[in-house]
Every structure is written in C-alpha cells, then in structure tokens.
Amino acid sequence: MNSLLAVCPATWDGWQCFDSAVPGHVEGHCPAYIYGEAAIPDASQKSHKMCSDKGWVSRPSTNSEWTDYSGCTMVQQKAQVKLLAGIIAFSISVVCLTPAIFILWFFRPMRYQPMFIVHRHLLTSFLFSGLFYLFNCFFFIVDGAPGDRLIFANHISCRLLFLIQLRFLRLATFSWMLAEGVYLFRLLQSDSIDGDRLTIYKLLCWGLFPRH
Template sequence: MVYHIQQVCRSEDVTLPTSEEVPNMPVTRTQILSAQFECYLKIIRDPPHNEDGTFCNRTWDGWMCWDDSAPGTAMQLCPEYFQDFDPAEKVTKVCNSDGQWFRHPESNRVWSNYTLCEMFTKDKLTVALSMYYLAILGHGLSVVSLIITLCIFSYFKSLSCQRVSLHKNMFLSFIFNSICTVIWLSVVAQDQELVASNPIGCKILTVLNLYMFGTNYFWMLCEGIYLHTLIVVTVFVGEQQLGWYYLLGWGFPIIPAITHAVALNFLQTVYKWFVNGITSNPHHLILSFCLQVNLFFLLNILRVLVTKLQVTHSAESNAYMKAVRATLILIPLLGAQFILVPWRPEERKATTIYDFIMNIFTHFQGLLVAIIFCFCNAEVSASISKCIKRII
C-alpha cells in the first residue's frame, strides 16, 4: 500500500504552488498540506476497488483528492484555498478508457481541469460588489426616509393615535435593523481575517441582526392583530392596551433569534452565521408564519369592512379600509423573499436577476414601509399641506 501511494504521488508530478503563484501563501500552503495528508490517509483507509472493469486509481493531484473512478469525467467542487477560486464551480478530471488519468497534450502531465474555478470570478465579484452597494444604498435610504417619517408623525399631533404609536415602533425596528446590517456589511463582511477569527463581537452582532430582522415582522403582526381586534372583535369601540403589543413586537423575537444563534454556534462559522442566519429555514419559517397569520387577519378584516360598507357607508369604515389596504399591500412586499427562496434558479444570468430582486425586497423594506405608511398617506399629506399654508 505504501508503494501504491508513492506511485500515486509520482504519477501526478505533484508540486505545491509558490508564494508568487498564490496570494496569502502561508494560509494556503497549510490548507493544501492538511488536505494532502487527509487524502493520503483516505487512500490508505478506503477499501480497494472491487468492481469489475477498468478504472483509474485514487490519487492526489496537488490540490485535491480523487477517488477510484470509472472511465468518464469525474467532478468535484472547487477548493476554497485560493481567493480567486469560486467554491460553487466544478473541477473536472477525465479517466481514459484504458484506466489512466488524462494527460495534458502540451505538458504530457496528468491534468485536472481547474479552468472553471476562476473563469467567472471577476464577473461574480462585479455582481457581488453591485449587490453590496445596492444593500448599503437600500438601508441608507430606508434609515433616512424612516427618520423623516418618525419626525412627521411625532410633530403633527393631529396624527397621534394608538395605530400611529404602533407605526412608530415598526419604523424604529426597521431603522435598527438597517443600522445593524450596514455595520455588518461595512465592518465584518469585508474583513476575511475577522471572519476567520470568529470573535465574540461578530456573534453578538449576528444575534442582533437576527433579532432586529425578526422585530420587523413581529411589528407587522402587531399591526394586523391591532386592526383585527379593533374592527372585528371590538367593532370600532374602545382603546386597546398597547403593552401586549410592545411585548410581542420587541420581546418575542428574542426567542427565535437566540435559539437559532445557539444552534448556529455549534454548526457553522460566523461567516455562515450571516449567510444562512438571515435566510435559513428555522428563522424565516417563523417570520413567514407571522406574515401568513397577518394575511388571514387582514382578509377577515376586509370581509367585515366590505359587509359594513354595504350597510352603512360610514366615513369611519372608509378610513379603516384605507389602513387595511396599506397593510395588505405591504405584507406581500415584505414577504416576497420568503416566497422566492425555494425557487433560486441555477442558470447564471437568471441567478443574477434573482439575487437582484431578492436584494431589492430585503434591503429596501424600510423605504417601502415609509412610502406606504407615510409618504402616500392622505392624512399625512393633508397635515403637511395645512402646515405649509399656515407658514406661507
């Protein structure tokens, strides 16, 4: 068996890359040596190939380990050693019909095809940078628009009511979420050394991101419950105790955020915390459930309001109908990314379009909330117009 390993090594003409060939050489060389050692152990420990017919022997090609292969093309995902390589692409290695690994016609050396690993890296980097700046722009616009919205609702006393108090808390949750996301994107996401070191500060920021992201949807749920209680349960009469809404909107999101973070701490690195933490099943299923419950509430409210309008045509019913319409528009807008997640296309251009749409729905949510609840609100427009007229 030792002789077999020596043959494998020589057959590949193995040479480790030099520091001129690969950036961040110390880390890369350590990773390759570790992978090489694991490969040789695997070659020794795996049982011999028992199937009849011709096959190519297991081997180490200098960067990756290959199992015994039947004639044809073997494939693996690209290694993560090099920054210029895309781990989502494939490496191919051809096994000839005579049971020998394919040799490159120019060098006559056994050859693995790593071409795809860096073929689209520049294009993907360009797309990634575009998405990064789109995210920064979206959250920046969201923060500015929501602060303006908060100022408007706080300044005009004529707009004050319990429903507006809920609006303000929802606006605050979107502001905090955008601030946390911008901090992550600016400080952590671009610092690979910081990500690799996985400090406690990054974990805390990730939990905060999960929590703030959750508060957005729980405050949307509060909006739906409030309207449902106001219209369907109490039939337009009486005020509600807002303490329970504060507990649901700010308190309850702590539970899924902490639970999800604890699970991720055992399973993933801090980088995967963020990549999977915001969009992976355990957390977003809870948020998706909030949206579904909200949709049920609002459809029931709509049914009651339509019935009452047919009978009374009261101005109060019309006012509530406008509030319901605004919330009904917002729910599918905020939940679009949850609907689209399972259908991520594999084709490159379609994937780019998909990621662009997902970024719009994810990072411009605060701006959408401000537009629907404030800038397109007739009561707000009327209050601002009266103020301008008084000044003039």
C-alpha cells in the same frame, strides 16, 4: 481513520465540526452560511486546521483553538453587485424613515394614538434593521473594513452584531408587520380599542415593555 491513532479529538470550532485527526494539516469545508444571503461561496476553497502531536494548534494571541478561514473567499462579481444594491437600498430607507419616525414621535396628535404607535414601532424596526445592515457592511464586509478579520476569527462582537441584525431585528420587523394586520383587524371588529392593550404587542414584538 483509526481512532487509536488520532491525537486531536473531534471538535466544533463555532462554525463546523472537525473529525478526530492525526498530526498534520486538516482541511475543512467553507460553510455556506458564513457568506450571508448576498454572497456566493467558491466551492474550491477550504478552511484549514493544524493538528500537532499535542493536540489542535491554538492561536498564540488568544491561546484558544483556531481554524484558518482566510481561504474561504467568495465569488466577488455577483456578491459585490448585491452588496452595493443592499447598501443603496438600506441607505435610502434610513434617509426616508428618519423624518417619518420624527413626525410620528413629535407631532402630538399622532404620538398617543394607538394606530400611529403601532406604525412608529414598525418603522423603528425597519430603521434599526437598515442601520445595523449598513454598520455591519462597512465595519466587517467591504474591502478594507476595520473588522474584516473578526469575521474569520468568529469573534464574539461579530457574532453578536449579526445576531441582532439577522435574528432579533428581522424577527421584530416581521412581528410588527403581523401586529399591524392584527390591530387593523381588531379595529374593524370594534369601535374602541384601549391603547393600553398595545402592551401585549410591544412584549411579543420587541420582547420588552417600552413606554410608547
């Protein structure tokens, strides 16, 4: 396209880039990563953007540049089966993890022993991962979810919640799994490990300093 004829400049909408365009209807791809790991995108579907003689068309309610992703549907059959399997699996995990964490937290013989503290943090990361997965599924993904439009609007609340689930909690879970192995190795190498040294594990795995 001749850049001299383009009215709408090249832009990034938060999900993908659009080249400079002349006034009219502009089609874009549906980024595969917006569907998550469990969904299968339909390659024939497209996102849509409008270019007017004054620039990219904005959403009236927000007065911000807008891309229509409502056409980016997914292949439903396999996606729904995987989504249902994930909901069942994480629901069972949450039900089983809750009493386990309760025992590790409120039984005094286990509460202050370093090994059980590491166990408790690992199980807590699993629990929060399950809770965030279930919340995001029922609030954003399932049919008729109250926040389903927020996904296509790329709303900040949607991005933040999925960032916590897919990045922070996933990283924390794998970090605590590594911490379990490292702590057990150190325990085999030494008969006495001061519980205060767990601070470094808490810092690296959670990014903060919890008390226990």
